[in-house]
Amino acid sequence: MAVVFYLNDSQKPDGHTVYDFMKKLQDWILENLEFTVSVGIGSETQTLGNIPQCYAEAKVHLSYKPVFGLGSLIGIRDVHAKTEGRIFPHLQSVRTLVKSFRTDDGQWQNHMISLFQALKKGRFSQGDINQITNYLIYHLNKELMEMTGEAQELWATEYKPVLEALVEHSEKLEEWHERLVMLLSELEPRVRAARCARNNHELICQVKAYIETHYFDPDLSLNRISDQYEMNPRYLSKLFKEEFGEKFIDYLLRIRLEEAQRLLLKTDLPVHNIAERVGYVHVISFHRAFKNGLGVPPGDFRKKTEVKSNG
Known part of the structure; x- marks a missing residue:
């Protein structure tokens, strides 16, 4: 769902009005319904022509839900607050890796190596690696569930559960990297075969x-x-x-x-x-x-x- 807020002259475009309203909506949903709502908030604009860009920003912010947690309000100020954090600078690399895997451009393993080398330079806890893995699973799920029924079933029934188990059982970064490459290398030709089976x-x-x-x-x-x-x-x-x-x-x-x-x-x-x-x-x-x-x-x-x- 997308919501466009129109602020009148008496309301300053400082973002607080939107945050306050969406927080009240989240609280009401949590109290009255059986699910949570996470919100990505785009920037303010003075012109209608910039609304698509604001919407795109909101989508990007919402993509960080696995990092901020369920039921989060995520705007540019929240993203900026985390940019100096331990894992946040590496999340764009995760998205690039997943996009490369989905489009089958032959580069995802290079992106995986770059990510691993960057992580190896830092001091990351088990919790940090778990968050990165959850973020990877989130985007793989988003991309692969848009594909054909066969590819969806392959991902949902065989590989997603294994990757989720990887979160709990990889105590070393090297082990995490090795298992992840092995799983994606096994999944890659099967997804490609599912693609090729389609006439188009x-x-x-x-x-x-x-x-x-x-x-x-x-x-x-x-x-x-x-x-x-x-x-x-x-x-x-x-x-x-x-x-x-x-x-x-x-x-x-x-x-x-x-x-x-x-x-x-x-x-x-x-x-x-x-x-x-x-x-x-x-x-x-x-x-x-x-x-x-x-x-x-x-x-x-x-x-x-x-x-x-x-x-």
């Missing part, structure tokens, strides 16, 4: 490959690809989401922004040239998409990275 798997993979080789085309769109592959746009969009856990438009945007980041870091090309190279006719549209996706304009992204490199 090969076609959707062709669509994905087409996006990756034509992302620079400003006219690339769902309707255009649907026409090319003679499919209904809505049906193609549904199949793409089921296969890769990401909407067509979100995947196209991610590919474009990843290439834009590479060009900003590796070349001296002006921003307007980079915009053209990643499929944007108007540089202002590129600026807006880049800032919404990465939080800073492309020019500031390049400067910030240069400062870090020189420092």
Whole structure:
């Protein structure tokens, strides 16, 4: 459920009004119903056009529920309060690992190694490792339960219980890493086989490959690809989401922004040239998409990275 709050002129946009209201709602639900509600809170905005971004922020905050616990209220101030914590800096790596596993891009083991090496440098308790594992299970469950019925059953009946048991029985980080890699390596080909058993798997993979080789085309769109592959746009969009856990438009945007980041870091090309190279006719549209996706304009992204490199 999504809720949009409209604050009048007498209510300061400090976030307290939203927190107080949602806390009262949580208390009422806890007292009168047989379930709990966790809440992710996005930032405030003065314009309607920024509401999608606020909603996206709220979804990201809610994804930290396994860390904050059931029945949590999670906003930007709560996230910031934990960013200096022991495990919080590694949670993005967990999400990247899971996304890589779901999309079958062949990189999840590299992400797993990076995560393990980063954790090995710190001093983590059994409780810390348990929280990271629970976070991993949460996102694997979210991704795999969006797939075909066979993949869902495979995950829910065979692998999720084993991973949950892993939380209780891995006393050493090395043991945790070894068991986790073994389980995911065993699950990977079985999920792939479930994918391949579907008639549309090969076609959707062709669509994905087409996006990756034509992302620079400003006219690339769902309707255009649907026409090319003679499919209904809505049906193609549904199949793409089921296969890769990401909407067509979100995947196209991610590919474009990843290439834009590479060009900003590796070349001296002006921003307007980079915009053209990643499929944007108007540089202002590129600026807006880049800032919404990465939080800073492309020019500031390049400067910030240069400062870090020189420092």
